[in-house]
Structure formats: structure tokens, C-alpha cells
Amino acid sequence: MRSNAASYQKDNYKIEYRQPEWKKRFVPSKIPRYLPGQVKKVVLLKDLKLFNEHRYKIFTAKPKIDCKPPHMPKARLLRLDKLNNDYYALKKISDENKKLMIKINTINRLHGLTVCFNPRANLHTTRWPAYEQKLKQIQVDNLKVYKRIMAKTSNYNTKLLNKQWKNNYERMTKQARFPFSIEVNKSLDAVLSEKPSISVIPISYSVRDAALRPRVFMEFSVQDYLPLGKIVFELYRDVVPKSVDKFLHKIDNIERKTFIETSFYKIIPQEYCEIGDHPRNIKKVNSIFRDSFPQENFALQHSRPGVLSLVPTESGTNNIQFSITFEEYRAFDGNRVVIGKMIQGYKNLLKIQDFGKKVGKPRYRVYIKNCGMASGHAINMRNTIFNNQ
Structure with missing residues (x-):
């Protein structure tokens, strides 16, 4: 068994790459292509021999054209300078992780004082439920105020006020030298009643x-x-x-x-x-x-x-x-x-x-x-x- 070896030296470290060479070996088949009892034994052995000869010819066949892989320039493709930079960066990260593990181990053994809670970490998620609850409470309070307002009645005697206004209106109408009128804002229902009818057919309707x-x-x-x-x-x-x-x-x-x-x-x-x-x-x-x-x-x-x-x-x-x-x-x-x-x-x-x-x-x-x-x-x-x- 032969092998190729390549090596280079960097920072007092010698690195070797070995790649063994191995040779293909033909192994004839021992399994016949016919089922047991299908043909006679003489025919079975003859067919197996012809099959192995055919496989051997295919195994030892050589191409008539160059089928070797192209030449690969290692120095240009591997980029050893980049590999070295990655090596030193990983080595630095590994050293920092070792120091961090030493500190964690020290804390676990000596039970040192650690403060690892950040009160502002989940502030954006914890503030909204409180704000939503506040809005609901405002809505409930507004509904209570609305019910209290609707339940209140006037402290004035509205019947007496309407009677006095009617008498005053009749008196002003009689004493006025010109036609007397007071502009009263119509309600929306009164405006709606003046709209055109939905029926074009005159219908006799009794109340x-x-x-x-x-x-x-x-x-x-x-x-x-x-x-x-x-x-x-x-x-x-x-x-x-x-x-x-x-x-x-x-x-x-x-x-x-x-x-x-x-x-x-x-x-x-x-x-x-x-x-x-x-x-x-x-x-x-x-x-x-x-x-x-x-x-x-x-x-x-x-x-x-x-x-x-x-x-x-x-x-x-x-x-x-x-x-x-x-x-x-x-x-x-x-x-x-x-x-x-x-x-x-x-x-x-x-x-x-x-x-x-x-x-x-x-x-x-x-x-x-x-x-x-x-x-x-x-x-x-x-x-x-x-x-x-």
C-alpha cells in the first residue's frame, strides 16, 4: 500500500496530510443468473463463466480519451491565509468561552450574588394588558354615568312652565303690531315627515x-x-x-x-x-x-x-x-x-x-x-x- 504525503510548517507546527492509494481488485460473481433447478448444472456453470468473463472485460476496459480530473492549484483554491485567519478567530472565541465557563463554574460552586433580571425586557408586552383594562374600566364608568344622567328628572315643574309659556305666547301674539312668529328648530323626524311619499297610488287609509x-x-x-x-x-x-x-x-x-x-x-x-x-x-x-x-x-x-x-x-x-x-x-x-x-x-x-x-x-x-x-x-x-x- 503506497501513500502520498504533503506537509508544511507554520508557527513551529508541522501539519501533514496523507492520502492512501489503493488498487481495484476484480471479484468474480458466485451467484448464477438462473434459479435452482431451472437448467442443468453444466449449463448453469457455463453461463456463470461467460457472465464473469463479460464483467472482467468491462472491469479492465480502458478509456480511449483522457478522463483524469483537471489540475487543482491548492494554493489558489484553498486560500491558506483565509484558513489561518479563521483558525485564529475560532481559537480566540474558544478561549473566551473557556473563561466564561470558569466564571460560571465559580458562581455555581461559591453561590455568588447574580442579578440577571432586566425589568425593562418585557415592558412592551406587560404594559398593554394594563392599558386595555384601564380602557374597559373607563367604558364601565361612562356607562354608569350615562345611566345616572338618564335616570335624573327635572327639579322644575314642567307643566307649570309650559302653561306660563302658552299664556305669554298668546299675550305677545295679541299685542304685536305685526305678525308674530318664533322660529323653532324642527326635529329630524319632523323633517322626515315632509319628505315625499313612497307610494304613488292614492290609498284610502283609516286610522x-x-x-x-x-x-x-x-x-x-x-x-x-x-x-x-x-x-x-x-x-x-x-x-x-x-x-x-x-x-x-x-x-x-x-x-x-x-x-x-x-x-x-x-x-x-x-x-x-x-x-x-x-x-x-x-x-x-x-x-x-x-x-x-x-x-x-x-x-x-x-x-x-x-x-x-x-x-x-x-x-x-x-x-x-x-x-x-x-x-x-x-x-x-x-x-x-x-x-x-x-x-x-x-x-x-x-x-x-x-x-x-x-x-x-x-x-x-x-x-x-x-x-x-x-x-x-x-x-x-x-x-x-x-x-x-
Whole structure:
């Protein structure tokens, strides 16, 4: 066995590299290519001999071209100067680690005083929970103050003040030389009542027959418990009776499958808002919006704010999902069945509008906290609905 040796001397250290040379040796095969008993033994040995001769020819074959690896200049490829620098850098790191291990060993044996806690290490993670708890406490305190303010009553005799004002107003009206008038700011509901009607068909409506125009209310909240106020709607049962009956069934359902806890999934400022299950959740078993029914008619129009209409499905039917317009929105005429209009709570509707975005997704969760029939309409309408089903 021969070997090649290469060595060089650096800093009184002599390094040698040895690489042994070995020669290939042919080993004939002893395993025949036929299975035992498949052929006679003479044929088996003859075939094994021919196979080994073929393998030997391949083993001893020499190439007709130069297939040796190219010459590798070690000095240029190995870069001994870089290797030496790495060697000294690693040696320095090793010496520092040894010193550190000696100090750690000394501390473990002698139990020296060590201060390894950094109070500012997790400051960014520990400060936020306290700040979040502080915000929640502020919210609870604000709610308590709000309830106390709402529970307070005036210390003045309001009936007496109103009577005195009425007498003073009549006296000033009689004594004035010119027509006397006082400018009074109208409420938003009064402004809403002056808007155009949603119906272009003259309908004879009697106040005594409240079943033709039932009224329902909805109380809205944002997030967990912050109230937004109540909105009252008047439903046109004399124009779209079937759609209104379906809607009233979800308003005051004895099985408690109502609109309560139902959220807005689209609020577009200056246009409209939609409430109900998101279209991708309607097919769920527990959804109250699964049952669909055909569209009734398009006799009523979206000619004012606060128009209540049903949102159509992809198949052209309705499923009690409804929308409320913030302004006059004629684009829905002929596409959505209008079932009523808002008569009270315009200010609260504008509050809901403030939680919307141009893309439609609400900034916070706005949902129905409570709903039902308005006073004076509950008993009659409940009997009317269930008798017609």
C-alpha cells in the first residue's frame, strides 16, 4: 500500500496530510443468473463463466480519451491565509468561552450574588394588558354615568312652565303690531315627515284600522352594550300583505327566532345598509333567513330616507333580509320590494350611518338588541298574522 504525503510548517507546527492509494481488485460473481433447478448444472456453470468473463472485460476496459480530473492549484483554491485567519478567530472565541465557563463554574460552586433580571425586557408586552383594562374600566364608568344622567328628572315643574309659556305666547301674539312668529328648530323626524311619499297610488287609509299599517320598533346597539337608540317603522300591509306578514312573523315570533342579535353586514354612507346573515351564511341550518318566497310587487318606491325594503337573493326571491336607505335611492326601484318606511328615529339612523365605509364593511359590529310590535299594534297584529298562516 503506497501513500502520498504533503506537509508544511507554520508557527513551529508541522501539519501533514496523507492520502492512501489503493488498487481495484476484480471479484468474480458466485451467484448464477438462473434459479435452482431451472437448467442443468453444466449449463448453469457455463453461463456463470461467460457472465464473469463479460464483467472482467468491462472491469479492465480502458478509456480511449483522457478522463483524469483537471489540475487543482491548492494554493489558489484553498486560500491558506483565509484558513489561518479563521483558525485564529475560532481559537480566540474558544478561549473566551473557556473563561466564561470558569466564571460560571465559580458562581455555581461559591453561590455568588447574580442579578440577571432586566425589568425593562418585557415592558412592551406587560404594559398593554394594563392599558386595555384601564380602557374597559373607563367604558364601565361612562356607562354608569350615562345611566345616572338618564335616570335624573327635572327639579322644575314642567307643566307649570309650559302653561306660563302658552299664556305669554298668546299675550305677545295679541299685542304685536305685526305678525308674530318664533322660529323653532324642527326635529329630524319632523323633517322626515315632509319628505315625499313612497307610494304613488292614492290609498284610502283609516286610522281605526291599524292592521293595514302596523308599526314595529327596533333597538340597535354597537359592539357589546353601547345603545344607539330606537327606530319605528310603519309597514304597508295594504300594499304588500304577504311580505309584511313574513316580516312580522320574524319580529314577534313565539319560537324566539327573531331579528334579535342580527348584525349589519353592509353599511354604505349616503346610500343604504343591509342587515341579516351574510350571503355565504344563509344556507346554515340555524339561519332564520333560509326560507325564501317570491317577490310580491314593486308598487312602493325608494323616494325618501328610511325606506324599508327586502334584499333579493340570487334566484330572484326574498328571504326576510332587509335594507334601510339613508337617502333617496332610486336604483332599487323595480328590484327590491318595499314593505314600509321609517316614521321615528331618523337621528338614530344617522348614527348607524357613521359606522359604515365606502366598501360596505362596518367599522364595528352594529346589531339589533331588541325588536317587536309598537304599542297599540301588538295584540291585533299577532292574532292577524297567525290566523293567516
